[in-house]
Amino acid sequence: MNSLYTWLHIGLGSFYRAHQAWYFNQLLRAGEHDWAIAAGNIRNDSEDTVDALIKQNGEYILETVTPRGERHHEVIKSIKKLLRWQPDLEPLINEGAQAQTKVIAFTVTESGYYLDTDYHLDINNASVKQDLKGGHETIYGTIAHILERRIANHAGPVTLLSCDNVRHNGDRFRDGLNEFLQLTQNLTVLEWVKDNVTFPNCMVDRITPKPEASLVARVAQKTGMQDNAPVMCESFIQWVVEDNFIAGRPNFERVGVELVKSVEPYEEAKIRILNVSHACIAWTGTLIGQKFIHESTQTGFIREIAYKYVTRDVIPCLGDQALDLEQYRDVVLDRFTNSHIKDTNQRVSADGFSKIPAMITPTLRECYARGVEPSATAVLPAMFYVYMQEWHKGRLPYEYYDGVLDKQSLHQMYEADDPIHLFATNPTLFGELANRPEFEQLMRKKIQSVYTLLS
Missing domain, CATH: 1.10.1040.10 (N-(1-d-carboxylethyl)-l-norvaline Dehydrogenase; domain 2)
Structure with a gap:
């Protein structure tokens, strides 16, 4: 990637490609090239999509449709680096630990936060238990490994941005991560986080169903392009973000992202x-x-x-x-x-x-x-x-x-x-x-x- 800064996203699913990647594509179209997306997954259940995207140089077609059936097709070119999954998550961890990576965002769904009704970690969950022993099956274990490497690399501050439907998602993730670091007695990272990490809250919205079987053929018919990883979603889109980025952020105001004091x-x-x-x-x-x-x-x-x-x-x-x-x-x-x-x-x-x-x-x-x-x-x-x-x-x-x-x-x-x-x-x-x-x-x-x- 030739850009100055990297926005690493964990959770390369259809929603991310229909939502945040679209906003970044709008930035590219507006002439903003300072930021580029790198993306990968904690789990290996989406590697067919990653493989297809790699063969297409990260490009794919986004089909949007209104309630009246009006369809629009757009080539999304904003994902510049695709990180293949491997058991030790080394590509993902290494990317997150680089100095040019200024934001690490993630979409892991509500259940991926492993929080009880009091918003404490569910330490009885099997994946959480594994990560408390040093694993990286959850977002907490993965981020802990990234931050450890980041400290060792003297890579500097970073923003951790939750993009899921969890109330006060930035605050909840911050508290969950701190609890995780305390339980693992990872005091070095715990102390470093206080001065070097921010956790903005954000709200994301765009209905994005699982791609139907006919989407590939329909996109080919409508656009004349063969795309093996298209995405379809509604035309409506919204992204509201607390403007609390410790290491800088893209010029989101140009493309309709709502930057606010409180989400x-x-x-x-x-x-x-x-x-x-x-x-x-x-x-x-x-x-x-x-x-x-x-x-x-x-x-x-x-x-x-x-x-x-x-x-x-x-x-x-x-x-x-x-x-x-x-x-x-x-x-x-x-x-x-x-x-x-x-x-x-x-x-x-x-x-x-x-x-x-x-x-x-x-x-x-x-x-x-x-x-x-x-x-x-x-x-x-x-x-x-x-x-x-x-x-x-x-x-x-x-x-x-x-x-x-x-x-x-x-x-x-x-x-x-x-x-x-x-x-x-x-x-x-x-x-x-x-x-x-x-x-x-x-x-x-x-x-x-x-x-x-x-x-």
């Missing part, structure tokens, strides 16, 4: 209104035999569940903000009806055991704090209970993915005499609400209402 109003709206509604729609749609998000959103009673949840509970909890939350709700639900995206319920349903404590429980808790029963919100974990009961019985129409799923314990829960009691009193899911009898009674009522609704 909180944006991320709260996005997490509670978009992400939670999305998941609820996916769980419910699956239970009535639907495959795609758009058809589930267009199903009257499903849309009504999401609408009532946002209107009755979320908007009163969030209160007065700079954002028009009612308008945001309507825009979000309209985006979900985009039939051309063909976003699947399977993709969106994932990681429920991370989404409930991080995204749903806060609204439940805040409703009680306001003296209001969270009736509309409680439908959502109730729906997830029934959804996972179908998983337990082997009746889901697809494989459910959850990075923190304990299959044995969940099967045992559903086989118990009173599984609803065990679910509603689970502190990992519901925090202090697990000790409140009125919450358990509410969950019993709502789970029964879901059975009735689906019967």
